[in-house]
Amino acid sequence: MTQARWLDSREQAVWRGFLTATGSFMENLDRQMQRDSGMPLAYFEILAVLSEMPGRSLRMSELAAMCRSSRSRLSHAVSRLEEAGWVKRRACESDKRGQFAELTDAGFAVLEKAAPDHVNTVRRHLFDVLTPEQQDQLEQISAAIIKGLTPECDSAKTELEAEFRSARASG
Amino acid sequence: MTQARWLDSREQAVWRGFLTATGSFMENLDRQMQRDSGMPLAYFEILAVLSEMPGRSLRMSELAAMCRSSRSRLSHAVSRLEEAGWVKRRACESDKRGQFAELTDAGFAVLEKAAPDHVNTVRRHLFDVLTPEQQDQLEQISAAIIKGLTPECDSAKTELEAEFRSARASG
DNA sequence: GCGGTGAAGTTGAGAGTTCAACTATGGGGT
């Protein structure tokens, strides 16, 4: 892949705008959370997801998927949150490999305290600056990007599998 | 700020979509760069920005601004890139505090080799999945977010200054 | 039941980022 169709000036404008907007916006959110609640945004998301689950607990893998996090990253993060006393691990009966992450009362309290500022920041910097039409457009655009992303991994996976099978067949 | 107007279900859909789309998309880009060129996307951006400057060099602060990076982060990054031989530092004559970061020939070669795959990835996962109308919408949305972000910092800054002045006046 | 393969999680090392402190220089006011 040494050939590429470069971005024209309009595409560059879209691309740079996208980078700046998402980058600065997320950095802003992360800083706000770190400053006001002493934890990175990613950790807040873990608490938030857990709080919405029945029993306030979830298997590690599912939690990782919902937080768009690798298993390794989540494991480290939960270890940290466990040290803070905001989450605790629980063994899974039906699958002895499994672990549940469960939000503690202390964790829930921290979440409740951090949430309003977070929501306000999101509202001020995202929803307040966009018209309802733009919000709908953003949802459509997000959906399109996500849709274009997931088949990527699937096809890559099946390619790898095919390659592996042929390698085994010829080896 | 203990009160907050929560997100309704439509807003939550927009918000979660935005998080997933931008998060997964950027992670994908970063992985591609790391895998194919052995450097994080942020480092590629530094090389790219430098390559477009006259003399392929720029003051550290301006480079940081164009990469949406803190000065500290850039300093660490340039140190790494210097070890790799892709960038070198140069003293500034007119301001003895200043430093220039300059792209080396080796750095330019690495950039040229990495760029096509990067552009292709951006095209495949962003431009190819959006209609021209959506691309325009995305540009508008990005502009609105950026505009809503920068006044924030300005007003916070002036507030701090005002606070500081009154504190000095009364102290 | 046994062996092989894949899935669930964890771990440690290495790399990048953040934050606060620090050095050194520029610039304005008196």
Added chain:
DNA sequence: ACCCCATAGTTGAACTCTCAACTTCACCGC
């Protein structure tokens, strides 16, 4: 000329993240 403060940039420590092993357990075919 001097003082004060702002600016430019660096540094080290603490923290987070990534990547590649590694352990343990589940599942499937024989």
